[in-house]
Amino acid sequence: MIQTQIALLRREFWEHRAILVVPVVVAVVMSLASLTGQVSFDHKELLDMGIVGAQNLPENARALALSGIMVTLSSPFVFAMWILTIFYTLDSLYAERKDRSILFWRSIPVTDFETVLSKLLTAMIAIPVITLAIIIATHLLVLLNISIWIDLRGGSPWHLIWSAVPLVDNWVATLALLVALPLWLSPFIGWFLFVSAFTKRSPLLTAALPIVLLPMLEKMMFDSEVIAEAFFVRSVQMPLFAGLDNMELLFQEGGDFAALADAKLSLVSLLDLGGFITNPQLWIGLIVCGLFSAAAIYVRRYRDEI
Protein backbone atom coordinates (compact mmCIF):
# COMPACT_ATOMS: atom_id res chain seq x y z
CA MET A 1 0.00 0.00 0.00
CA ILE A 2 2.73 2.47 1.00
CA GLN A 3 5.06 1.23 -1.73
CA THR A 4 2.26 1.66 -4.26
CA GLN A 5 1.57 5.17 -2.99
CA ILE A 6 5.24 6.11 -3.32
CA ALA A 7 5.30 4.78 -6.88
CA LEU A 8 2.14 6.75 -7.67
CA LEU A 9 3.64 9.94 -6.24
CA ARG A 10 6.76 9.43 -8.36
CA ARG A 11 4.48 9.09 -11.35
CA GLU A 12 3.01 12.54 -10.59
CA PHE A 13 6.50 14.05 -10.63
CA TRP A 14 7.35 12.38 -13.94
CA GLU A 15 4.08 13.35 -15.55
CA HIS A 16 3.69 16.86 -14.14
CA ARG A 17 7.14 18.35 -14.43
CA ALA A 18 5.72 21.75 -13.45
CA ILE A 19 5.69 20.60 -9.81
CA LEU A 20 9.47 21.07 -9.84
CA VAL A 21 9.88 23.51 -12.69
CA VAL A 22 7.59 26.26 -11.36
CA PRO A 23 9.29 26.76 -7.96
CA VAL A 24 12.74 26.39 -9.54
CA VAL A 25 11.90 29.12 -12.06
CA VAL A 26 10.70 31.40 -9.25
CA ALA A 27 13.92 30.63 -7.34
CA VAL A 28 16.07 31.46 -10.34
CA VAL A 29 14.20 34.73 -10.93
CA MET A 30 14.50 35.76 -7.26
CA SER A 31 18.19 34.83 -7.05
CA LEU A 32 19.02 36.62 -10.28
CA ALA A 33 17.07 39.66 -9.14
CA SER A 34 19.06 39.82 -5.91
CA LEU A 35 22.30 39.40 -7.83
CA THR A 36 21.68 41.92 -10.62
CA GLY A 37 20.05 44.30 -8.17
CA GLN A 38 23.39 44.72 -6.43
CA VAL A 39 25.53 44.72 -9.53
CA SER A 40 23.53 47.38 -11.29
CA PHE A 41 22.87 49.50 -8.20
CA ASP A 42 24.69 52.77 -8.80
CA HIS A 43 24.70 54.38 -5.40
CA LYS A 44 27.27 52.28 -3.65
CA GLU A 45 27.56 54.87 -0.89
CA LEU A 46 23.89 54.38 -0.04
CA LEU A 47 24.52 50.69 0.44
CA ASP A 48 27.58 51.42 2.50
CA MET A 49 25.41 53.60 4.70
CA GLY A 50 22.99 50.72 4.88
CA ILE A 51 25.75 48.54 6.24
CA VAL A 52 26.71 51.14 8.81
CA GLY A 53 23.06 51.57 9.74
CA ALA A 54 22.62 47.85 10.13
CA GLN A 55 25.71 47.63 12.27
CA ASN A 56 24.19 50.14 14.67
CA LEU A 57 20.91 48.27 15.01
CA PRO A 58 20.46 45.94 17.96
CA GLU A 59 20.60 42.28 17.01
CA ASN A 60 16.87 41.62 17.41
CA ALA A 61 16.07 44.48 15.04
CA ARG A 62 18.52 43.06 12.53
CA ALA A 63 16.84 39.70 12.94
CA LEU A 64 13.48 41.29 12.25
CA ALA A 65 14.76 43.03 9.15
CA LEU A 66 16.28 39.80 7.88
CA SER A 67 13.07 37.95 8.60
CA GLY A 68 11.33 40.61 6.52
CA ILE A 69 13.69 39.91 3.62
CA MET A 70 13.01 36.20 3.93
CA VAL A 71 9.24 36.71 3.96
CA THR A 72 9.53 38.97 0.92
CA LEU A 73 11.50 36.27 -0.86
CA SER A 74 8.97 33.58 0.12
CA SER A 75 5.80 35.35 -0.93
CA PRO A 76 6.15 34.87 -4.72
CA PHE A 77 6.67 31.15 -4.03
CA VAL A 78 3.43 30.95 -2.06
CA PHE A 79 1.57 32.68 -4.85
CA ALA A 80 3.18 30.48 -7.52
CA MET A 81 2.43 27.38 -5.46
CA TRP A 82 -1.28 28.10 -5.41
CA ILE A 83 -1.39 28.77 -9.16
CA LEU A 84 0.56 25.54 -9.70
CA THR A 85 -1.84 23.63 -7.44
CA ILE A 86 -4.83 24.88 -9.44
CA PHE A 87 -3.35 23.82 -12.75
CA TYR A 88 -1.98 20.57 -11.39
CA THR A 89 -5.26 19.41 -9.87
CA LEU A 90 -7.23 20.42 -12.97
CA ASP A 91 -4.85 18.39 -15.14
CA SER A 92 -4.27 15.44 -12.84
CA LEU A 93 -7.22 13.25 -13.86
CA TYR A 94 -7.81 14.93 -17.22
CA ALA A 95 -4.42 14.37 -18.87
CA GLU A 96 -4.56 10.57 -18.56
CA ARG A 97 -7.94 10.57 -20.31
CA LYS A 98 -6.83 13.00 -22.98
CA ASP A 99 -3.78 10.91 -23.94
CA ARG A 100 -5.83 7.71 -23.49
CA SER A 101 -3.31 6.22 -21.11
CA ILE A 102 -6.01 5.77 -18.48
CA LEU A 103 -6.65 2.25 -19.81
CA PHE A 104 -3.02 1.41 -19.18
CA TRP A 105 -3.10 2.84 -15.66
CA ARG A 106 -6.25 0.91 -14.97
CA SER A 107 -4.69 -2.31 -16.24
CA ILE A 108 -2.32 -2.29 -13.28
CA PRO A 109 -3.28 -3.58 -9.83
CA VAL A 110 -3.91 -0.13 -8.39
CA THR A 111 -7.38 0.98 -7.28
CA ASP A 112 -9.04 4.20 -8.35
CA PHE A 113 -9.03 5.21 -4.70
CA GLU A 114 -5.25 4.86 -4.49
CA THR A 115 -4.78 6.83 -7.68
CA VAL A 116 -7.00 9.75 -6.65
CA LEU A 117 -5.41 9.68 -3.19
CA SER A 118 -1.97 10.11 -4.77
CA LYS A 119 -3.19 13.22 -6.61
CA LEU A 120 -4.62 14.62 -3.40
CA LEU A 121 -1.39 13.91 -1.50
CA THR A 122 0.62 15.56 -4.26
CA ALA A 123 -1.47 18.73 -4.01
CA MET A 124 -1.69 18.78 -0.23
CA ILE A 125 1.75 17.60 0.84
CA ALA A 126 4.27 16.99 -1.95
CA ILE A 127 3.90 20.39 -3.63
CA PRO A 128 4.17 22.34 -0.32
CA VAL A 129 7.20 20.32 0.81
CA ILE A 130 9.00 20.81 -2.52
CA THR A 131 8.14 24.50 -2.42
CA LEU A 132 9.58 24.79 1.09
CA ALA A 133 12.80 23.03 0.09
CA ILE A 134 13.29 25.43 -2.81
CA ILE A 135 12.39 28.45 -0.64
CA ILE A 136 15.08 27.36 1.84
CA ALA A 137 17.62 27.02 -0.94
CA THR A 138 16.68 30.47 -2.26
CA HIS A 139 16.96 32.05 1.20
CA LEU A 140 20.42 30.60 1.67
CA LEU A 141 21.52 31.60 -1.81
CA VAL A 142 20.32 35.18 -1.48
CA LEU A 143 21.74 35.58 2.03
CA LEU A 144 25.04 34.16 0.83
CA ASN A 145 25.00 36.60 -2.03
CA ILE A 146 24.38 39.51 0.34
CA SER A 147 27.13 38.19 2.61
CA ILE A 148 29.64 38.22 -0.21
CA TRP A 149 28.62 41.71 -1.09
CA ILE A 150 28.90 42.94 2.53
CA ASP A 151 32.28 41.28 2.78
CA LEU A 152 33.46 43.08 -0.36
CA ARG A 153 32.36 46.40 1.12
CA GLY A 154 34.29 45.69 4.28
CA GLY A 155 31.38 44.73 6.54
CA SER A 156 31.11 41.61 8.65
CA PRO A 157 28.60 39.16 7.19
CA TRP A 158 28.75 36.98 10.26
CA HIS A 159 27.88 39.84 12.55
CA LEU A 160 25.31 41.45 10.27
CA ILE A 161 23.57 38.36 8.96
CA TRP A 162 24.42 34.89 10.11
CA SER A 163 24.50 35.53 13.84
CA ALA A 164 21.16 37.31 13.69
CA VAL A 165 19.03 35.65 11.03
CA PRO A 166 16.15 33.56 12.46
CA LEU A 167 16.36 30.87 9.78
CA VAL A 168 14.66 27.98 11.55
CA ASP A 169 11.90 30.13 13.00
CA ASN A 170 11.13 31.52 9.56
CA TRP A 171 11.22 28.13 7.88
CA VAL A 172 8.97 26.47 10.44
CA ALA A 173 6.45 29.28 10.09
CA THR A 174 6.69 29.06 6.28
CA LEU A 175 6.12 25.30 6.41
CA ALA A 176 3.04 25.86 8.56
CA LEU A 177 1.74 28.39 6.04
CA LEU A 178 2.48 26.17 3.02
CA VAL A 179 0.74 23.17 4.55
CA ALA A 180 -2.17 25.16 6.01
CA LEU A 181 -2.95 26.92 2.74
CA PRO A 182 -4.03 23.86 0.71
CA LEU A 183 -5.86 22.51 3.77
CA TRP A 184 -7.79 25.74 4.13
CA LEU A 185 -8.48 25.90 0.38
CA SER A 186 -9.17 22.14 0.17
CA PRO A 187 -12.77 22.55 -1.09
CA PHE A 188 -11.33 24.12 -4.22
CA ILE A 189 -8.76 21.34 -4.56
CA GLY A 190 -11.52 18.73 -4.28
CA TRP A 191 -13.65 20.59 -6.81
CA PHE A 192 -10.73 20.85 -9.27
CA LEU A 193 -10.02 17.12 -8.95
CA PHE A 194 -13.66 16.32 -9.57
CA VAL A 195 -13.82 18.60 -12.63
CA SER A 196 -10.59 17.04 -13.85
CA ALA A 197 -12.18 13.59 -13.57
CA PHE A 198 -15.44 14.33 -15.38
CA THR A 199 -15.02 17.17 -17.85
CA LYS A 200 -14.76 16.39 -21.52
CA ARG A 201 -12.95 19.62 -22.37
CA SER A 202 -11.28 22.73 -20.92
CA PRO A 203 -11.13 21.87 -17.21
CA LEU A 204 -10.13 25.43 -16.29
CA LEU A 205 -13.25 26.97 -17.79
CA THR A 206 -15.50 24.24 -16.46
CA ALA A 207 -14.09 24.71 -12.97
CA ALA A 208 -14.18 28.50 -13.04
CA LEU A 209 -17.69 28.89 -14.40
CA PRO A 210 -19.68 27.95 -11.28
CA ILE A 211 -17.22 29.82 -9.06
CA VAL A 212 -17.97 32.98 -11.04
CA LEU A 213 -21.63 32.39 -11.90
CA LEU A 214 -23.08 31.09 -8.63
CA PRO A 215 -22.35 34.27 -6.63
CA MET A 216 -23.76 36.37 -9.48
CA LEU A 217 -26.92 34.27 -9.69
CA GLU A 218 -27.39 34.46 -5.95
CA LYS A 219 -27.00 38.22 -6.02
CA MET A 220 -29.55 38.57 -8.80
CA MET A 221 -32.12 36.16 -7.42
CA PHE A 222 -31.90 36.66 -3.68
CA ASP A 223 -29.86 39.83 -3.41
CA SER A 224 -27.62 38.04 -0.91
CA GLU A 225 -23.91 37.25 -0.90
CA VAL A 226 -23.66 34.05 1.10
CA ILE A 227 -21.96 32.13 -1.71
CA ALA A 228 -19.61 34.95 -2.59
CA GLU A 229 -18.73 35.15 1.09
CA ALA A 230 -18.02 31.43 1.27
CA PHE A 231 -16.01 31.41 -1.96
CA PHE A 232 -13.93 34.53 -1.71
CA VAL A 233 -13.98 36.10 1.75
CA ARG A 234 -13.40 32.82 3.55
CA SER A 235 -10.54 31.96 1.20
CA VAL A 236 -8.44 34.94 2.15
CA GLN A 237 -9.23 34.81 5.87
CA MET A 238 -7.16 31.84 6.89
CA PRO A 239 -6.99 31.88 10.70
CA LEU A 240 -3.41 30.63 10.96
CA PHE A 241 -1.57 33.65 12.32
CA ALA A 242 -3.44 34.63 15.46
CA GLY A 243 -1.14 37.54 16.14
CA LEU A 244 -1.73 38.94 12.69
CA ASP A 245 -3.74 41.84 14.09
CA ASN A 246 -0.75 42.94 16.09
CA MET A 247 1.58 42.50 13.14
CA GLU A 248 0.69 45.88 11.76
CA LEU A 249 2.28 47.43 14.83
CA LEU A 250 5.55 46.47 13.23
CA PHE A 251 4.92 48.77 10.38
CA GLN A 252 3.74 51.71 12.44
CA GLU A 253 5.67 54.90 12.04
CA GLY A 254 7.61 55.95 15.06
CA GLY A 255 6.93 52.73 16.95
CA ASP A 256 9.59 51.48 19.24
CA PHE A 257 11.13 49.26 16.61
CA ALA A 258 13.49 47.42 18.88
CA ALA A 259 10.89 46.70 21.53
CA LEU A 260 8.39 45.49 18.97
CA ALA A 261 11.03 43.44 17.29
CA ASP A 262 11.71 41.81 20.60
CA ALA A 263 8.06 41.07 21.20
CA LYS A 264 7.25 39.84 17.72
CA LEU A 265 10.57 38.49 16.67
CA SER A 266 9.37 34.94 16.24
CA LEU A 267 6.98 34.19 13.40
CA VAL A 268 6.36 30.80 14.99
CA SER A 269 5.07 32.51 18.10
CA LEU A 270 2.50 34.24 15.92
CA LEU A 271 1.14 30.92 14.72
CA ASP A 272 -2.10 29.72 16.22
CA LEU A 273 -2.03 26.08 15.17
CA GLY A 274 -4.54 25.02 17.84
CA GLY A 275 -7.00 27.66 16.69
CA PHE A 276 -6.47 26.66 13.08
CA ILE A 277 -6.95 22.95 13.65
CA THR A 278 -10.06 23.44 15.76
CA ASN A 279 -11.62 25.94 13.38
CA PRO A 280 -14.94 24.41 12.25
CA GLN A 281 -14.64 26.08 8.85
CA LEU A 282 -11.46 24.12 8.20
CA TRP A 283 -13.28 20.86 8.87
CA ILE A 284 -16.33 21.80 6.82
CA GLY A 285 -13.92 22.57 4.00
CA LEU A 286 -12.15 19.23 4.38
CA ILE A 287 -15.49 17.40 4.31
CA VAL A 288 -16.42 19.22 1.10
CA CYS A 289 -13.02 18.26 -0.32
CA GLY A 290 -13.59 14.63 0.73
CA LEU A 291 -16.99 14.54 -0.97
CA PHE A 292 -15.61 15.95 -4.22
CA SER A 293 -12.68 13.53 -4.11
CA ALA A 294 -15.06 10.61 -3.55
CA ALA A 295 -17.04 11.84 -6.57
CA ALA A 296 -13.80 11.95 -8.59
CA ILE A 297 -13.04 8.33 -7.59
CA TYR A 298 -16.59 7.32 -8.51
CA VAL A 299 -16.36 8.95 -11.94
CA ARG A 300 -12.98 7.36 -12.70
CA ARG A 301 -14.30 3.96 -11.65
CA TYR A 302 -17.74 3.93 -13.23
CA ARG A 303 -17.44 5.85 -16.45
CA ASP A 304 -17.06 3.61 -19.44
CA GLU A 305 -16.00 5.98 -22.14
CA ILE A 306 -12.86 8.03 -21.80
Add this chain to the structure above:
Amino acid sequence: MTSLVSARNVSKSFGALRAVDDVSFDIGKGRIMGLIGPNGAGKTTLLKAVLGLTDCQGSLSVLGLDPFRQRRELMQNICFIADVAVLPRWIKVSQLLDFLQSVHPNFSRDRAEELLAQTNIKKNSKVRELSKGMVTQLHLSIITAIDAKLLVLDEPTIGLDIIFRKEFYGNLLRDYFDEERTIIITTHQVEEIENLLTDVMFINDGRIVLDTTMEDLPEQYVELMVSPDNADKARQFNPFYERDVFGKQVMTFEGVSREQLQGLGDLRAPDIADLFVAKVKGEAA
Protein backbone atom coordinates in the same frame (compact mmCIF):
# COMPACT_ATOMS: atom_id res chain seq x y z
CA MET B 1 -11.25 -28.27 -18.11
CA THR B 2 -11.06 -25.65 -15.38
CA SER B 3 -12.98 -22.58 -16.27
CA LEU B 4 -10.98 -19.36 -16.04
CA VAL B 5 -13.68 -17.08 -17.26
CA SER B 6 -17.27 -17.99 -16.65
CA ALA B 7 -20.17 -15.84 -17.82
CA ARG B 8 -23.82 -16.57 -17.13
CA ASN B 9 -26.53 -14.37 -18.64
CA VAL B 10 -24.27 -11.35 -18.78
CA SER B 11 -25.86 -8.17 -20.13
CA LYS B 12 -24.82 -4.57 -20.40
CA SER B 13 -27.00 -1.76 -21.66
CA PHE B 14 -26.25 1.82 -22.58
CA GLY B 15 -29.67 3.46 -22.41
CA ALA B 16 -31.88 1.57 -24.84
CA LEU B 17 -28.92 -0.12 -26.55
CA ARG B 18 -28.12 -3.61 -25.33
CA ALA B 19 -24.42 -3.76 -26.09
CA VAL B 20 -24.11 -7.23 -24.54
CA ASP B 21 -27.30 -9.21 -24.49
CA ASP B 22 -27.68 -12.23 -22.22
CA VAL B 23 -24.36 -13.86 -22.97
CA SER B 24 -23.08 -17.10 -21.41
CA PHE B 25 -19.76 -18.78 -22.07
CA ASP B 26 -16.72 -20.42 -20.47
CA ILE B 27 -13.06 -20.11 -21.28
CA GLY B 28 -10.71 -22.76 -19.94
CA LYS B 29 -7.12 -22.59 -18.84
CA GLY B 30 -4.46 -22.76 -21.54
CA ARG B 31 -6.79 -21.70 -24.34
CA ILE B 32 -6.45 -18.95 -26.92
CA MET B 33 -9.90 -17.60 -27.59
CA GLY B 34 -10.59 -15.44 -30.61
CA LEU B 35 -13.51 -13.08 -30.11
CA ILE B 36 -14.75 -12.11 -33.53
CA GLY B 37 -17.42 -9.58 -34.37
CA PRO B 38 -18.14 -6.50 -36.45
CA ASN B 39 -17.69 -3.00 -35.08
CA GLY B 40 -20.26 -2.22 -32.45
CA ALA B 41 -21.05 -5.88 -31.85
CA GLY B 42 -20.23 -5.62 -28.17
CA LYS B 43 -16.74 -7.13 -28.19
CA THR B 44 -15.06 -4.27 -26.40
CA THR B 45 -17.89 -3.94 -23.90
CA LEU B 46 -17.68 -7.64 -23.13
CA LEU B 47 -13.91 -7.43 -22.69
CA LYS B 48 -14.29 -4.39 -20.44
CA ALA B 49 -16.70 -6.36 -18.29
CA VAL B 50 -14.19 -9.24 -18.10
CA LEU B 51 -11.48 -6.77 -17.11
CA GLY B 52 -13.62 -5.17 -14.42
CA LEU B 53 -13.61 -1.82 -16.18
CA THR B 54 -17.37 -1.75 -16.42
CA ASP B 55 -20.25 -3.03 -14.36
CA CYS B 56 -22.71 -5.51 -15.86
CA GLN B 57 -25.79 -7.56 -15.07
CA GLY B 58 -25.73 -11.32 -14.72
CA SER B 59 -22.96 -13.32 -13.17
CA LEU B 60 -19.41 -13.02 -14.38
CA SER B 61 -16.45 -14.69 -12.74
CA VAL B 62 -12.85 -14.28 -13.85
CA LEU B 63 -10.20 -16.35 -12.03
CA GLY B 64 -12.90 -16.92 -9.45
CA LEU B 65 -13.23 -13.19 -8.78
CA ASP B 66 -15.95 -10.66 -9.44
CA PRO B 67 -14.04 -8.50 -11.91
CA PHE B 68 -15.75 -5.19 -11.15
CA ARG B 69 -15.69 -5.49 -7.38
CA GLN B 70 -12.31 -7.17 -7.00
CA ARG B 71 -10.48 -5.34 -9.76
CA ARG B 72 -7.27 -4.83 -7.78
CA GLU B 73 -6.83 -8.55 -7.01
CA LEU B 74 -7.85 -9.37 -10.56
CA MET B 75 -5.28 -7.05 -12.14
CA GLN B 76 -2.49 -8.90 -10.38
CA ASN B 77 -3.24 -11.86 -12.60
CA ILE B 78 -4.57 -10.21 -15.72
CA CYS B 79 -2.93 -8.13 -18.39
CA PHE B 80 -4.40 -6.32 -21.29
CA ILE B 81 -3.42 -4.35 -24.35
CA ALA B 82 -6.46 -2.40 -25.40
CA ASP B 83 -4.92 -0.29 -28.13
CA VAL B 84 -1.36 0.48 -29.11
CA ALA B 85 -1.65 4.09 -28.00
CA VAL B 86 -2.42 3.51 -24.36
CA LEU B 87 1.07 3.73 -22.92
CA PRO B 88 1.51 7.27 -21.58
CA ARG B 89 3.58 9.25 -24.05
CA TRP B 90 5.60 11.17 -21.48
CA ILE B 91 6.95 8.14 -19.65
CA LYS B 92 10.51 6.88 -20.08
CA VAL B 93 11.04 3.17 -20.59
CA SER B 94 13.12 3.02 -17.40
CA GLN B 95 10.38 4.85 -15.45
CA LEU B 96 7.81 2.40 -16.73
CA LEU B 97 9.92 -0.49 -15.47
CA ASP B 98 10.47 1.25 -12.10
CA PHE B 99 6.78 1.89 -11.73
CA LEU B 100 5.67 -1.64 -12.56
CA GLN B 101 8.32 -3.10 -10.32
CA SER B 102 6.91 -1.21 -7.35
CA VAL B 103 3.19 -1.72 -7.94
CA HIS B 104 2.93 -5.09 -9.68
CA PRO B 105 3.65 -8.13 -7.51
CA ASN B 106 3.91 -10.41 -10.55
CA PHE B 107 6.17 -8.24 -12.68
CA SER B 108 9.69 -9.47 -13.33
CA ARG B 109 12.01 -6.62 -14.20
CA ASP B 110 14.79 -8.97 -15.24
CA ARG B 111 12.53 -10.68 -17.72
CA ALA B 112 11.38 -7.33 -19.14
CA GLU B 113 14.96 -6.11 -19.54
CA GLU B 114 15.90 -9.38 -21.18
CA LEU B 115 13.06 -9.02 -23.70
CA LEU B 116 13.79 -5.34 -24.34
CA ALA B 117 17.44 -6.15 -24.97
CA GLN B 118 16.28 -8.05 -28.05
CA THR B 119 14.70 -4.90 -29.47
CA ASN B 120 16.01 -1.48 -30.50
CA ILE B 121 14.18 0.19 -27.63
CA LYS B 122 16.50 2.25 -25.43
CA LYS B 123 15.75 2.49 -21.75
CA ASN B 124 16.08 6.24 -21.55
CA SER B 125 13.74 6.84 -24.49
CA LYS B 126 10.36 8.30 -23.87
CA VAL B 127 7.34 6.53 -25.32
CA ARG B 128 6.62 9.54 -27.54
CA GLU B 129 10.01 9.08 -29.20
CA LEU B 130 9.27 5.49 -30.21
CA SER B 131 7.59 4.39 -33.41
CA LYS B 132 4.17 2.82 -33.20
CA GLY B 133 5.63 -0.63 -33.76
CA MET B 134 8.19 -0.12 -31.02
CA VAL B 135 5.50 1.00 -28.57
CA THR B 136 3.67 -2.25 -29.23
CA GLN B 137 6.91 -4.20 -28.78
CA LEU B 138 7.46 -2.40 -25.50
CA HIS B 139 3.93 -3.08 -24.34
CA LEU B 140 4.17 -6.75 -25.25
CA SER B 141 7.55 -7.06 -23.50
CA ILE B 142 6.13 -5.60 -20.32
CA ILE B 143 3.12 -7.83 -20.44
CA THR B 144 5.18 -10.90 -21.17
CA ALA B 145 7.24 -10.08 -18.07
CA ILE B 146 4.10 -10.13 -15.94
CA ASP B 147 3.29 -13.59 -14.69
CA ALA B 148 -0.39 -13.25 -15.52
CA LYS B 149 -2.91 -16.03 -15.88
CA LEU B 150 -5.06 -14.19 -18.42
CA LEU B 151 -4.07 -11.86 -21.21
CA VAL B 152 -6.69 -9.81 -23.03
CA LEU B 153 -5.76 -8.29 -26.37
CA ASP B 154 -8.22 -5.89 -27.97
CA GLU B 155 -7.06 -5.06 -31.49
CA PRO B 156 -3.44 -5.22 -30.36
CA THR B 157 -1.87 -4.76 -33.77
CA ILE B 158 -4.10 -2.05 -35.19
CA GLY B 159 -2.14 0.44 -37.29
CA LEU B 160 0.96 -1.75 -37.49
CA ASP B 161 2.56 -2.95 -40.69
CA ILE B 162 2.59 -6.60 -41.61
CA ILE B 163 6.13 -7.28 -40.36
CA PHE B 164 5.38 -5.98 -36.88
CA ARG B 165 2.08 -7.83 -36.83
CA LYS B 166 3.70 -11.15 -37.67
CA GLU B 167 6.44 -10.50 -35.17
CA PHE B 168 3.92 -9.57 -32.50
CA TYR B 169 2.08 -12.86 -32.74
CA GLY B 170 5.31 -14.79 -33.09
CA ASN B 171 6.66 -13.28 -29.88
CA LEU B 172 3.35 -13.76 -28.16
CA LEU B 173 3.42 -17.48 -28.76
CA ARG B 174 7.13 -17.91 -28.15
CA ASP B 175 7.63 -15.76 -25.06
CA TYR B 176 4.26 -15.52 -23.43
CA PHE B 177 2.02 -18.43 -24.06
CA ASP B 178 2.12 -21.76 -22.25
CA GLU B 179 -0.49 -24.17 -20.95
CA GLU B 180 -0.80 -22.21 -17.71
CA ARG B 181 -1.79 -19.06 -19.51
CA THR B 182 -4.92 -18.02 -21.32
CA ILE B 183 -5.41 -15.43 -24.03
CA ILE B 184 -8.53 -13.67 -25.25
CA ILE B 185 -7.98 -11.78 -28.46
CA THR B 186 -10.05 -9.63 -30.77
CA THR B 187 -8.93 -8.37 -34.14
CA HIS B 188 -10.21 -7.43 -37.54
CA GLN B 189 -7.36 -9.26 -39.20
CA VAL B 190 -8.84 -12.67 -38.49
CA GLU B 191 -6.66 -14.49 -41.05
CA GLU B 192 -3.55 -13.56 -39.11
CA ILE B 193 -4.62 -15.18 -35.88
CA GLU B 194 -6.57 -18.10 -37.26
CA ASN B 195 -3.72 -20.56 -36.77
CA LEU B 196 -3.09 -19.33 -33.26
CA LEU B 197 -6.53 -19.93 -31.87
CA THR B 198 -7.73 -22.94 -29.94
CA ASP B 199 -11.25 -21.54 -29.57
CA VAL B 200 -13.39 -19.10 -31.42
CA MET B 201 -16.44 -17.11 -30.47
CA PHE B 202 -18.54 -14.96 -32.78
CA ILE B 203 -20.50 -12.07 -31.40
CA ASN B 204 -23.06 -10.02 -33.25
CA ASP B 205 -25.52 -7.46 -31.93
CA GLY B 206 -24.43 -8.27 -28.41
CA ARG B 207 -25.22 -11.97 -28.76
CA ILE B 208 -22.99 -14.99 -29.20
CA VAL B 209 -23.69 -16.61 -32.54
CA LEU B 210 -20.95 -19.21 -32.34
CA ASP B 211 -18.79 -20.64 -29.58
CA THR B 212 -16.66 -23.65 -30.41
CA THR B 213 -13.15 -25.07 -30.42
CA MET B 214 -11.04 -24.95 -33.55
CA GLU B 215 -10.82 -28.75 -33.42
CA ASP B 216 -14.58 -29.17 -33.56
CA LEU B 217 -15.07 -26.52 -36.19
CA PRO B 218 -14.42 -28.71 -39.28
CA GLU B 219 -16.82 -31.33 -37.94
CA GLN B 220 -19.59 -28.87 -37.23
CA TYR B 221 -19.26 -26.73 -40.32
CA VAL B 222 -18.59 -27.62 -43.86
CA GLU B 223 -18.42 -25.55 -46.99
CA LEU B 224 -19.48 -27.01 -50.29
CA MET B 225 -18.61 -25.55 -53.65
CA VAL B 226 -21.28 -26.87 -55.90
CA SER B 227 -21.91 -26.62 -59.64
CA PRO B 228 -25.32 -25.16 -60.65
CA ASP B 229 -26.80 -28.55 -61.63
CA ASN B 230 -26.17 -30.02 -58.18
CA ALA B 231 -27.33 -26.91 -56.34
CA ASP B 232 -30.90 -27.97 -55.69
CA LYS B 233 -29.79 -31.36 -54.44
CA ALA B 234 -27.40 -29.69 -52.02
CA ARG B 235 -30.08 -27.28 -50.82
CA GLN B 236 -32.02 -30.24 -49.42
CA PHE B 237 -29.45 -30.36 -46.63
CA ASN B 238 -30.45 -26.84 -45.55
CA PRO B 239 -27.33 -24.70 -45.97
CA PHE B 240 -27.65 -21.68 -43.72
CA TYR B 241 -25.74 -19.45 -46.09
CA GLU B 242 -25.07 -19.33 -49.79
CA ARG B 243 -22.79 -17.17 -51.85
CA ASP B 244 -21.73 -16.90 -55.42
CA VAL B 245 -18.08 -17.46 -56.34
CA PHE B 246 -17.14 -17.34 -60.03
CA GLY B 247 -20.49 -18.74 -61.12
CA LYS B 248 -20.46 -21.52 -58.57
CA GLN B 249 -22.53 -21.65 -55.41
CA VAL B 250 -20.70 -21.91 -52.12
CA MET B 251 -22.97 -23.24 -49.39
CA THR B 252 -22.23 -23.44 -45.72
CA PHE B 253 -23.75 -26.24 -43.66
CA GLU B 254 -23.98 -26.81 -39.96
CA GLY B 255 -24.24 -30.28 -38.47
CA VAL B 256 -24.29 -32.02 -41.84
CA SER B 257 -21.75 -34.82 -42.22
CA ARG B 258 -19.26 -34.77 -45.06
CA GLU B 259 -20.42 -38.21 -46.23
CA GLN B 260 -23.89 -36.87 -46.98
CA LEU B 261 -22.50 -34.11 -49.17
CA GLN B 262 -19.89 -36.28 -50.82
CA GLY B 263 -20.10 -36.18 -54.62
CA LEU B 264 -22.01 -32.93 -54.82
CA GLY B 265 -18.92 -30.79 -55.18
CA ASP B 266 -15.71 -29.71 -53.43
CA LEU B 267 -15.86 -29.95 -49.68
CA ARG B 268 -13.71 -27.98 -47.29
CA ALA B 269 -13.68 -26.55 -43.81
CA PRO B 270 -14.66 -22.89 -43.94
CA ASP B 271 -12.07 -20.42 -42.79
CA ILE B 272 -13.07 -18.20 -39.92
CA ALA B 273 -13.67 -15.06 -41.92
CA ASP B 274 -16.02 -16.85 -44.33
CA LEU B 275 -17.76 -18.69 -41.54
CA PHE B 276 -18.26 -15.44 -39.71
CA VAL B 277 -19.88 -13.79 -42.70
CA ALA B 278 -22.03 -16.88 -43.23
CA LYS B 279 -23.14 -16.92 -39.60
CA VAL B 280 -23.94 -13.24 -39.38
CA LYS B 281 -25.62 -12.94 -42.78
CA GLY B 282 -27.27 -16.34 -42.53
CA GLU B 283 -28.89 -15.42 -39.24
CA ALA B 284 -30.09 -12.13 -40.61
CA ALA B 285 -31.68 -13.83 -43.64
